[in-house]
Structures are given as structure tokens and as C-alpha cells.
Amino acid sequence: MKWRSLLLIFIISLSSYTAVAADESPLVIIKKFKFIPQEITIKRGQTLRWENHEKRQYHSVWFKALGEEEPDDYLFPDDSYERKFEESGSFPYRCGPHEEMTGIVHVTD
Numbered sequence: 229m230k231w232r233s234l235l236l237i238f239i240i241s242l243s244s245y246t247a248v249a250a251d252e253s254p255l256v257i258i259k260k261f262k263f264i265p266q267e268i269t270i271k272r273g274q275t276l277r278w279e280n281h282e283k284r285q286y287h288s289v290w291f292k293a294l295g296e297e298e299p300d301d302y303l304f305p306d307d308s309y310e311r312k313f314e315e316s317g318s319f320p321y322r323c324g325p326h327e328e329m330t331g332i333v334h335v336t337d
Contacts, residue, residue: 253277253310256331258287258303263323263331272335275312280305288324298324 254274257264259281270276278289286302289309302325303309313319313335323329 255279257281258323261285261326261329263329266330267332267334269334269336270313272313272316272337274335275310276333277308277310278303279308287326287329289321290324291319291321293320 254268254270254276256268256276256278258278263278268276280287280303282305284305286304288299288302289311290296290298292298301309313333316335316337319333319335321331321333
């Protein structure tokens with residue numbers, strides 16, 4: 229009887245973990261002077277999160293092709309940046325200080 233209670237608790241906790249994980253924002257990791265993944269596809273209305281996992285290096289997420297100014301705020305190690313995408317399309321971006329670092333966000337309906 230005791231093992232059944234433990235099994236039930238385990239199943240309930242597992243299902244609530246899955247529900248939380250499904251609600252997490254899509255993620256791009258910044259590491260070794262790369263955006264990982266370099267291309268990502270999300271749904272319209274989702275928020276994408278970038279996290280800087282470098283040990284010492286700062287970066288930025290700059291949507292230059294959209295005519296935006298280079299961000300003043302750099303992402304230092306352990307910093308993050310989030311952006312909500314309300315329109316469908318493909319949105320290239322780059323790191324301001326490191327032009328070889330590029331990525332693209334594909335937003336679908």
C-alpha cells in the first residue's frame with residue numbers, strides 16, 4: 229500500500245513538471261561566439277529568450293535588418309534578453325560587437 233502512495237505522488241509530480249516545461253520560452257544560448265541554435269522556428273506570439281553562457285565575453289542581439297539601432301545594453305555572462313514576436317516571417321539578427329555572430333528567427337502562424 230505504501231508503494232502505491234509513493235507511485236501516485238511520483239506520477240502527479242511528473243505530470244506537473246511536464247506542464248511547466250511545456251510553458252517555457254524557446255531559448256537561444258550564446259556560447260563560444262555563437263548563437264545556439266543559429267536558426268530557430270517559433271510560433272507567432274511566442275517570446276524568445278537569449279542567455280549568455282560565456283565566461284567573460286559580452287554580446288548583443290541586434291535586429292539590424294529591421295532598421296533598429298544597435299542595443300546600448302550588452303548581455304554580460306549570465307545575462308538574458310527576451311523578445312516577443314507578434315508577426316510571422318524570418319528575422320535575421322547579429323551580435324553588435326561581433327559581426328560574424330549571426331542568427332535567424334523564423335516565426336510561423
